[in-house]
Amino acid sequence: MPGPSPILSVGRPLAAGKARVEAVAETDVEWTRLIFAYLACATVWLIVGTLIGSYLSVKFVAPDIDHVSWLSFGRLRPVHTNTVFWGWTSLAMIALALYVVPKTSQRRLYSFPIAWTSLVLMNLAVIVGGALLMIGINNGGQEYREYVWPAMGLFAAGTVLTAYNLIRTIADRGIEEIYISNWYIVAGFLWTIALVTIAYVPFYQGNAISETVIQGYYMHNAVGMWFTPVVLGLTYYFLPKLLNKPIYSYSLGVLAFWTQMVFYTMIGAHHFVFAPTPWWLQTVAIIFSVGMLVTLAAGTGNFLLTMKGSGRTIARSYSLPFILAGVISYFLWSAQGTLEALRSLNPVWHFTNYTVAHSHQTMYGFVVFLVWGGIYGLLPRMTGREPSHLLAGIHFWFALIGYLIYTTALMIGGTLQGLSWIRGQAFIASVTLLVPYWLWRAVGGGMMFLSHLIFAYNLWRMRASRDEAALAARPSEALA
Ligand code: HEM
Ligand code: HEM
16 A cells, blocks of 8 residues: 655645744834824725725626616726725825835834825825716716816825925935835835826817827826836835845846836827827837836846745745735736737737736736735734734735636637627627626636735734733833
8 A cells, every 4th residue: 555645645734834923123103003094094995996896897797787877887997996096005005105214214204294194185085086986077088087186186185295204204314325115116206296297287188189198198107107116116125124135136126217217107108009199109109118128127037036045935924925926927917018019919909808907917916916015024013913824825815816817817808809809790799708708807806805805804913002001112122
């Protein structure tokens, strides 16, 4: 009789046991409260936004599920996108930035009242903007700028105040150099303030062509010059910190930064390839979309080389797997974006569900995974409370498998949809063709949503102790 297989042996654990983090090291209770408040609000918006996203994905397979005007697809879709953009991802990134900037500047945050005011303004923007969208009041059909200007104005005011707060903290820094994280974070804020202004000032958008050019510029820079630089800046802090070793190359970080600043800002017009916008503008956008491969190689190469040789540390951590998945997604799905921009491939994918796959691969697989990695890396070290290791693992796998099912289904379905149109088949043929892929998207989306509920519970488990006396007065006491 052969003995038990060494691979399937009963005693072998399914996953590497996770290491516990150190006890409380932060004693600044005010700081911990502020950051937790941002993260708690962000998580509420994650649940609200993705509950709506899940409902929208059900509507694709059960279109008659309701006939209520304010629950119609056209109204709920922008509520989903704007809630996850401005409510969840932005607030979560700002929470982490409010930690990373003072930490790397070796200074306390410049102003707590300003930070609380920004939080109130940004929450108000999402509440007012979302409620108005649901009752049918919007800024026209332009994506990610559907909030009417007073609502977006609240968000912009919060962004300006946060930028001021962070820049003042960096200006008062206790060390000479400005750490690379802060380059990315400040750039993200400055670009976004300019971008929202350009997108909302109406007088040069009087006709459809100029409005389209501005829309391409705004839409791509919203994802590329807000979420991308801020989350990359945060990763330049969290990755070396959690691995306990320096970043592989500072110079590669600087190369990735400047190419991002130059190339990314030129590529907005690739959203409207073959549109009646100037041909040269589209060509410039396509060339710089290819140029982005340099940025991607420098950025992801730097992160992966930093992780090289740390496989065991990553396996034993519950935050680093999120960062690894986020970094890989960044490379894969942005490079896929380069392909989408080419004149040979764009006709197959443009207008199809393939773009929706790309949106979630990048915004979710890249940005949101890195945000989660940062939150799991930071909060236990601030509050001294860990999530359940098992539940953090379930969150990771449900989110990862869910988003892979969602996006793989739409990549295949979207390609078939485009080919069906190119063959000149009746439009309805492409609709019936997509039904099974939409069903898989709803299944994947359901798993993603479940993972968000688990994350919300984990966040609650990581909250600061209510009993301030229980917090140590000095780090030495906490670590004793
Ligand atoms: C090298 C980098 C990238 C390139 C070249 C690229 C390229 C593209 C292209 C060509 C489209 C338009 C597809 C079409 O409508 O035909 C697109 C759409 C989109 N991309 Fe990217 N992408 C890149 C990275 C990213 C990143 C990092 C994010 C998110 C952080 C992102 C988010 C989006 C979103 C949300 C859309 C959909 C916009 C819409 O609603 O129409 N992309 N991308
Ligand atoms: C449970 C998770 C989620 C589900 C089920 C979901 C579902 C959906 C659905 C059904 C749409 C409409 C697609 C269409 O018009 O054909 C959509 C659009 C979109 N969602 Fe989500 N979503 C989820 C999470 C997220 C998150 C967390 C983000 C960003 C952080 C996000 C960003 C977007 C974007 C950018 C679009 C516009 C796509 C485009 O026009 O290309 N979604 N989502």
